[in-house]
Amino acid sequence: MALPVTFYKTMENQDLRVHGSIFFLLKKFVVAHFSEDMWDQLNGEAGTGGKSFEMTQNYPLDDIGAIVGAASRHTGASVNELKEKFGEYLVPDLFRLYASYLRPEWTTRDVLIHTEKVMHGAVRKLNSTANPPILNVSEVSETLLVIDYFSRRRMGSLAVGIIKGIARYFGEQDVVQVTPTTDPDDERVQIRVTFQKVELGS
Ligand code: HEM
Structure with missing residues (x-):
């Protein structure tokens, strides 16, 4: 038919x-x-x-x-x-909607590493009407992730906000720094996420 x-x-x-x-x-x-x-x-x-x-x-x-x-x-x-403020705001609700895909031991770094395959993967599988952006996450070092965002929707600022929102969700907003290193209005945006090491006992 x-x-x-x-x-x-x-x-x-x-x-x-x-x-x-x-x-x-x-x-x-x-x-x-x-x-x-x-x-x-x-x-x-x-x-x-x-x-x-x-x-x-x-x-x-x-x-x-x-x-x-x-x-x-x-x-x-x-x-x-x-867009950035909205991205920060929507994280707790997004987590509630896809709670069964989040592991209890995950924090900001783990969620970011697993977003493309696990979280956006689940969105693609469960909703034929959804089409999340592609995120390539490179684990450069223990304290640095570089995220390449690709989407014709050009919502890089939303991506930056979502990352900040994830850090806030886990109470890590003071040790996680999120910086776009290319124009956030492009179809491809590179985002640097640094994790400050917390010295125990100092
Ligand atoms: C728990 C993790 C996440 C869940 C459940 C989730 C879910 C979703 C859903 C349902 C959409 C709508 C897709 C559509 O419009 O068809 C979306 C879009 C989007 N997601 Fe995620 N997301 C997650 C993490 C992230 C992260 C870490 C980033 C940023 C690095 C991100 C960036 C975006 C952006 C910018 C969009 C807007 C559409 C676009 O730019 O093409 N998401 N996400």
């Missing part, structure tokens, strides 16, 4: 769409920092008013760009600052 044309159109642009779970969490972020009315207002300005953003669907990248753009105009914060 032939599949409807809309199916092919959706698949064609899969990498320029964003999973509904991210929109769901973006709404939670806006409501937590501002209000439900603000969410409606941002969507009105973005031209996405009336969309319900289901957890099982995906939506055009431009929708999230327009909503964050409207939030930037309202707050005076840059789009990248907002």
Whole structure:
């Protein structure tokens, strides 16, 4: 049986769409920092008013760009600052959604090393409508990871925020430093993650 044309159109642009779970969490972020009315207002300005953003669907990248753009105009914060803050915020919820894939002994470094195969791997397996970015993680030394992010969605600032959020989740925000070493708006972004050694007994 032939599949409807809309199916092919959706698949064609899969990498320029964003999973509904991210929109769901973006709404939670806006409501937590501002209000439900603000969410409606941002969507009105973005031209996405009336969309319900289901957890099982995906939506055009431009929708999230327009909503964050409207939030930037309202707050005076840059789009990248907002994406980073949102990335930091969404980690506990993301962990709750995929809790069964996280090992209890893992901390920031382990989660980062296992994100591509285990976490994003689970997302790809469980949600045919999701298409997480590719992350190549190099273990340069005990105190340095270099993460190469690849995605046509150009959400490097969100990636930086997620890494910071993971460090905060494990109470390691003071010893983990996250620095993009290339333009965070590119399709390929390199991110340096350093771990400061904590001297015991000092
Ligand atoms: C517990 C770990 C993680 C889980 C469960 C998770 C899950 C997800 C999910 C469900 C999406 C939506 C995919 C879509 O829109 O189709 C996503 C996207 C994304 N993830 Fe992860 N993620 C995790 C860790 C990370 C880490 C460590 C990074 C950063 C290095 C990261 C960076 C991103 C970015 C930037 C996106 C937005 C889409 C894009 O840029 O292409 N994620 N992730």
